[in-house]
Amino acid sequence: MTIRKILTAPDPRLRKISEPVEKVDDELRRLMDDMLETMYDAPGIGLAAIQVGVAKRVIVMDLAEKDQEPEPRYFVNPEILNPDEKTTPYEEGCLSVPDFYEEVDRPISCRIKYLDYDGNPQEEEATGLFAVCIQHEMDHLEGILFVDHISRLKRERILKKLRKEQKLAASA
Ligand code: GNR
Ligand code: NI
DSSP states (O other), X not given: OOXXXXXXXXXXXXXXXXXXXXXXXXXXXXXXXXXXXXXXXXXXXXXXXXXXXXXXXXXXXXXXXXXXXXXXEEEEEEEEESOOSOEEEEEEOOTTSTTOOEEEEEESEEEEEEEOTTSOEEEEEEEHHHHHHHHHHHHHHTTOOGGGGXXXXXXXXXXXXXXXXXXXXXXX
16 A cells, blocks of 8 residues: 555645546555555545545545544445535534634535445445535535635635645745
8 A cells, every 4th residue: 555645725636526436446446545544644534536636536534533443434436315404514624725624514414325445335324523524525526625615715815825835845
């Protein structure tokens, strides 16, 4: 497994719409393995393929607490079904928007349909942090970042700081 580089905003690749996966094969599993290792290394609780520059509809996640056994989860071609009309705010962060945290409102629960690591179809209910995280990751597949859900002023301020940091890093 290989740790891949995580793209950070305002990298234009993060704005691409990811393509459906045609087949869950060993090559795709290699990508998912790399994504999981990259996510654990960061560390983060979820990662979409586009965050490592691959525009495929693939997400990995692990919501286990630090003192628990790891619970890696893989979502290929995920779809959201009947999201709850009720929304709730959660303070979100993103590995592609490092060190910024803002409250985002999202449906409190939803059903999700996807293919698992072996390519088998699955359907389940997502609530709590799972619902927050899967919706955050699904946004990545559409080129959407959590900062797109906050005020334009806050978003521009964050993106400007990130742009500046990247310029400084590039010149060092
Ligand atoms: O690690 C992550 N934590 C997090 C916290 C609150 C809401 C969403 C997330 S996902 C984020 C990892 C990430 O950027 N996934 O795309
Ligand atoms: Ni993210």
